[in-house]
Amino acid sequence: MRLRLSKQFSFVLNGEAVTVTCPPAYTLLEVLRHVLHLTGTKDGCSSGDCGACTVLLDGRPVHSCLTLISQVEGRNVVTVEGIGENVPKCYAEEGAVQCGYCIPGFVVTTAAFLEENPSPTEDEIRDALRGNLCRCTGYVKIVNAVKKAAGGIG
Numbered sequence: 001m002r003l004r005l006s007k008q009f010s011f012v013l014n015g016e017a018v019t020v021t022c023p024p025a026y027t028l029l030e031v032l033r034h035v036l037h038l039t040g041t042k043d044g045c046s047s048g049d050c051g052a053c054t055v056l057l058d059g060r061p062v063h064s065c066l067t068l069i070s071q072v073e074g075r076n077v078v079t080v081e082g083i084g085e086n087v088p089k090c091y092a093e094e095g096a097v098q099c100g101y102c103i104p105g106f107v108v109t110t111a112a113f114l115e116e117n118p119s120p121t122e123d124e125i126r127d128a129l130r131g132n133l134c135r136c137t138g139y140v141k142i143v144n145a146v147k148k149a150a151g152g153i154g
């Protein structure tokens, strides 16, 4: 029988201190969705290939499906629920959301990217989003949403 001893882990989540009790082998994605029931962050592949699970860890985008909860101890996590209104609003206004499953990951990646590069070119936007996959769209509306969020449209 595999022993799964639980431990306590504390970190800051969307500006609030949280402590969870779970096995150290849990990923941040498992903790967010199944321990904290914060389901905005999606599980698209569980293997680092799709970007649906992207969150910010100390301000940098990471795949929460590949991040162990033990790596998060004492650090700062921001999920799509804590990312602010501008980027999600621009995705909605540009019609970039179809089934929507990939969108939380795109929104988090976009917010982090625009923080570093507030006036990006289209090539820079496409490069920044290359780790996020969407099965529904041709990416045109997604790119337009990022331009709008950057103040590039309208």
Ligand code: FES
Binding pocket: 042, 043, 044, 045, 046, 047, 048, 049, 050, 051, 052, 053, 054, 063, 064, 065, 066
């Ligand atoms: S669920 Fe993490 S990259 Fe796909």
Ligand code: FES
Binding pocket: 096, 097, 098, 099, 100, 101, 102, 103, 133, 134, 135, 136, 137
């Ligand atoms: S909107 Fe459906 S996967 Fe992107």
